[in-house]
Amino acid sequence: MTSTRYLKIAERLATELAGRPPGSRVASEPELAERFGVGRAAARSALQELERRLLVRRVQGAGTFVNRRIDYVISHSRPPSWHATVEAAGATPRSQVKSVQRVELPAELAERLERPAGSPVHRIVRNFYIDDLLATWTEEWVPVDVAPDLDLALHAVESIDLVLRQMGRAHPVRAWCRVSFEVPPAEVLRGLGVEASVPVWLVDSVNRDAEDGRVLMSSSAWTRADAVRVVVELQEETK
Amino acid sequence: MTSTRYLKIAERLATELAGRPPGSRVASEPELAERFGVGRAAARSALQELERRLLVRRVQGAGTFVNRRIDYVISHSRPPSWHATVEAAGATPRSQVKSVQRVELPAELAERLERPAGSPVHRIVRNFYIDDLLATWTEEWVPVDVAPDLDLALHAVESIDLVLRQMGRAHPVRAWCRVSFEVPPAEVLRGLGVEASVPVWLVDSVNRDAEDGRVLMSSSAWTRADAVRVVVELQEETK
DNA sequence: CAGTGGTCTAGACCACGGG
DNA sequence: CCGTGGTCTAGACCACTGG
Numbered sequence: 001m002t003s004t005r006y007l008k009i010a011e012r013l014a015t016e017l018a019g020r021p022p023g024s025r026v027a028s029e030p031e032l033a034e035r036f037g038v039g040r041a042a043a044r045s046a047l048q049e050l051e052r053r054l055l056v057r058r059v060q061g062a063g064t065f066v067n068r069r070i071d072y073v074i075s076h077s078r079p080p081s082w083h084a085t086v087e088a089a090g091a092t093p094r095s096q097v098k099s100v101q102r103v104e105l106p107a108e109l110a111e112r113l114e115r116p117a118g119s120p121v122h123r124i125v126r127n128f129y130i131d132d133l134l135a136t137w138t139e140e141w142v143p144v145d146v147a148p149d150l151d152l153a154l155h156a157v158e159s160i161d162l163v164l165r166q167m168g169r170a171h172p173v174r175a176w177c178r179v180s181f182e183v184p185p186a187e188v189l190r191g192l193g194v195e196a197s198v199p200v201w202l203v204d205s206v207n208r209d210a211e212d213g214r215v216l217m218s219s220s221a222w223t224r225a226d227a228v229r230v231v232v233e234l235q236e237e238t239k
Numbered sequence: 240m241t242s243t244r245y246l247k248i249a250e251r252l253a254t255e256l257a258g259r260p261p262g263s264r265v266a267s268e269p270e271l272a273e274r275f276g277v278g279r280a281a282a283r284s285a286l287q288e289l290e291r292r293l294l295v296r297r298v299q300g301a302g303t304f305v306n307r308r309i310d311y312v313i314s315h316s317r318p319p320s321w322h323a324t325v326e327a328a329g330a331t332p333r334s335q336v337k338s339v340q341r342v343e344l345p346a347e348l349a350e351r352l353e354r355p356a357g358s359p360v361h362r363i364v365r366n367f368y369i370d371d372l373l374a375t376w377t378e379e380w381v382p383v384d385v386a387p388d389l390d391l392a393l394h395a396v397e398s399i400d401l402v403l404r405q406m407g408r409a410h411p412v413r414a415w416c417r418v419s420f421e422v423p424p425a426e427v428l429r430g431l432g433v434e435a436s437v438p439v440w441l442v443d444s445v446n447r448d449a450e451d452g453r454v455l456m457s458s459s460a461w462t463r464a465d466a467v468r469v470v471v472e473l474q475e476e477t478k
Numbered sequence: 479c480a481g482t483g484g485t486c487t488a489g490a491c492c493a494c495g496g497g
Numbered sequence: 498c499c500g501t502g503g504t505c506t507a508g509a510c511c512a513c514t515g516g
Binding site for chain 3 (some may be wrong): 241267268269283286297298299300301302303434
């Protein structure tokens with residue numbers, strides 16, 4: 001076996017935590033140090049190892065807790081829904097509109113939205129939660145001509161999809177999607193409420209209208225990897 | 240700005256490292272401690288922060304070095320090639336067959352290979368390197384009936400694709416593919432030469448024959464995230 | 479062999495969360 | 498307020514890599 005003490009402790013704790021329900025408390029650093037007869041540093045290392053394995057989540061001032069991780073499958077066949085996915089995993093979803101602004105379309109997004117740079121668009125920032133834990137931070141762009149009063153409407157209805165269908169008389173479908181895993185820029189880290197650099201999922205996508213094919217929305221979703229396991233499935237068309 | 244010292248040091252180093260070529264040496268912990276007038280622990284934390292950002296790679300006994308990260312794009316349109324991708328990034332690829340065994344098909348793979356559990360298959364384990372750094376560990380499964388003497392042939396030719404085309408008179412194409420990001424089991428960590436738990440890419444795929452559609456091969460590729468940035472692109476069929 | 483990063487101790491102070 | 502995790506010091510030993 002490994003000779004390092006903190007890995008042995010981590011191994012031991014991992015088996016003990018196996019059946020515990022998400023959110024339940026894990027022993028604190030001083031408790032573990034005393035229990036295993038090591039210094040606080042070794043106990044701390046063990047808990048950090050469990051955090052790297054995504055088995056626990058640590059919150060300064062509060063403690064260490066058993067983590068819950070949700071599967072999120074992206075594929076051609078199924079159109080994704082945050083609420084449905086989270087609920088299917090037995091957790092409670094929530095989303096919150098942080099801001100809606102009318103801005104000029106940044107040049108780097110012009111091609112994706114198929115609109116000239118500088119044309120008026122809505123920029124929507126939203127947070128998504130699992131069991132009141134912030135898991136996803138999104139930035140979404142909707143041309144003003146698609147839904148002129150989107151900013152007002154979003155105060156009443158939180159669902160962009162709904163607003164587009166009603167106000168924009170549109171039928172949005174996902175036309176393109178790119179998934180990667182990034183070390184996010186500082187702004188996103190702040191948005192996600194993360195201190196040190198943690199890699200997170202980045203899902204970029206473009207929605208078009210099912211009928212006339214015009215671009216309705218482009219979005220970037222940054223998701224904490226300790227909260228969600230993203231799975232992408234590709235299938236070739238069967239000839 | 241942040242008040243923590245090690246983050247300031249990390250920030251400073253990050254800008255200094257920006258233009259440096261991959262593989263070049265970074266100051267050691269004691270050097271940094273002296274330079275910034277901090278203890279070794281703080282200097283160490285700064286380097287670990289850079290490691291989390293995938294900017295450097297640390298090797299016990301050797302030192303800390305500027306990291307190189309390669310993009311690997313998976314999409315419908317382009318069939319992937321390890322060698323081509325690595326070379327396109329300006330690095331040198333290498334692969335090595337670790338073992339080829341005749342084994343009975345494990346039950347959990349029966350469905351994927353469309354063969355009964357227990358039927359004879361070849362299990363091939365291979366390593367893939369970027370600039371002589373181990374980046375990917377793969378486990379591949381080929382039914383014996385597809386290429387009976389695969390084990391012998393692989394000693395001469397390292398390319399499974401080539402062997403299948405020649406010996407199996409087959410035309411392999413990727414039929415299905417699933418990408419996720421996992422904390423790998425201990426066996427894979429050992430295969431990748433990683434100590435503590437580091438999350439890695441997992442790409443599962445199934446290859447079929449372009450003509451008759453039979454399953455030729457199933458594979459699992461585990462790839463270090465600090466070496467490769469996997470990007471998956473999904474496009475809807477344009478109606 | 480010297481120098482590197484990895485582990486560990488014993489101690490200290492701080493920022494934060496929740497009662 | 499107390500207890501939590503986060504940072505930091507000064508020191509020690511070890512495992513490993515390279516010349």
